[in-house]
Amino acid sequence: MELPGFPVYLQLSEKEFKNRIEKLYRILNACTLCGHKCEVNRHYNRGICNSGMNLKISSVFPHFGEERPLVGTHGSGTIFLSNCNCKCVFCQNFGISHLGEGDMISEEEIASKMIYLQDIGCHNINWVSPTHFAPQLVKALFIAREKGLRTPVVYNTGGYDSPGLIKILAGIIDIYMPDIKYGNNKNAFKYSGVKNYWDIVRVSVKEMYSQVGDLIVDDFGIAKRGLIIRHLVLPNDIAGSSEVLKFIADEISKDSYVNIMKQYTPYFKASNYKELMLGITMQEYLRVLNRAKELGLTRAN
Numbered sequence: 001m002e003l004p005g006f007p008v009y010l011q012l013s014e015k016e017f018k019n020r021i022e023k024l025y026r027i028l029n030a031c032t033l034c035g036h037k038c039e040v041n042r043h044y045n046r047g048i049c050n051s052g053m054n055l056k057i058s059s060v061f062p063h064f065g066e067e068r069p070l071v072g073t074h075g076s077g078t079i080f081l082s083n084c085n086c087k088c089v090f091c092q093n094f095g096i097s098h099l100g101e102g103d104m105i106s107e108e109e110i111a112s113k114m115i116y117l118q119d120i121g122c123h124n125i126n127w128v129s130p131t132h133f134a135p136q137l138v139k140a141l142f143i144a145r146e147k148g149l150r151t152p153v154v155y156n157t158g159g160y161d162s163p164g165l166i167k168i169l170a171g172i173i174d175i176y177m178p179d180i181k182y183g184n185n186k187n188a189f190k191y192s193g194v195k196n197y198w199d200i201v202r203v204s205v206k207e208m209y210s211q212v213g214d215l216i217v218d219d220f221g222i223a224k225r226g227l228i229i230r231h232l233v234l235p236n237d238i239a240g241s242s243e244v245l246k247f248i249a250d251e252i253s254k255d256s257y258v259n260i261m262k263q264y265t266p267y268f269k270a271s272n273y274k275e276l277m278l279g280i281t282m283q284e285y286l287r288v289l290n291r292a293k294e295l296g297l298t299r300a301n
C-alpha cells in the first residue's frame, strides 16, 4: 500500500527541519520539554530527568516484543534512551530509566545507528522514552535523513510530554505510541511522581491524534502511520482504566488502536506499597477489556 508522503519527515524542507531543531534546542535553555517544567538550563544543570545536553542510550536492537504492527518480520528498530521523566515506583527498566545506565553518544553516531537498523530490515525506528532527549533525537533524524533514512519513526513515550513539544514534532513523527498510565492526577503523582499527568496526557494525545490519526497498516499488517495507545492495567484500579478508556472513546476515536496490557509485575519499589505488591487478577483484566467493548472501542485488545 502506498501512503502519500511517507515517511512524513521526508516531506519537510531542509529549512523547516533546521527551524524545528533550533526551536527544540532553544527549549533546553530553560527546559519545559515535559510536564515537570523544571526550567533548568540543560547546558549546566539537570532537572528531574537527570539529563544534560548529551544523548545517552542503553541499547539499540531489533525488538520482537513490541506490538505486532511494529514488529512484523524483521522487528522494531529500538533505541532505548537512558533516564526518564516519569518515576514509576514499579518501573521494570529502573536500571536504565531511574539509575541512568547507558553510554553517551553523539547525534552523528545515533544517526548511523538508525541507518544500521534500517539496513537490517527493521520496519521502523522506535525511540523509547524520547521526551527528555527530543531535540537531540530530531537533530539525529535530520542527519540520518541526509544519509538515506527512509524508515518511519515511532515516538514511544510515557505520555508526560508538554503539548508544545508535540506541536513542534508535527510533520516529523509518523507513529506516536504514548502510554496513558493513569486516569487521574492523584495516583499519577503518588506512584509516578508526575504532577497534573491526567491533564497533560489528554492534551498531548489529542495533539498527536490530530497530526497522525488512527493507525494505518499496510497489506502485511505493518504500521505505517497513526496512533497506538498503551494502557497498563494496575492492581486495585490504581490506573483508573475506565476513565482512560472513556477519554479515548469519547475524545480521541473509537477506532483507536489500544493495547490493554496485563503484564503488571511488582518490580523496583512496588513492594513498598501493599496495594501494588501483587499482579492483577484475570477478573481485573477482563473487567477492563469488557469496559473497552462497552464503550465501543473497536481496536482495543
Ligand code: SF4
Residues within 6 Å of the ligand: 031, 032, 033, 034, 035, 036, 037, 038, 039, 040, 046, 047, 048, 049, 050, 051, 085, 131, 132
Ligand atoms: S525534560 Fe522534563 S524533567 Fe527533564 S529537565 Fe526538562 S522539564 Fe525537567
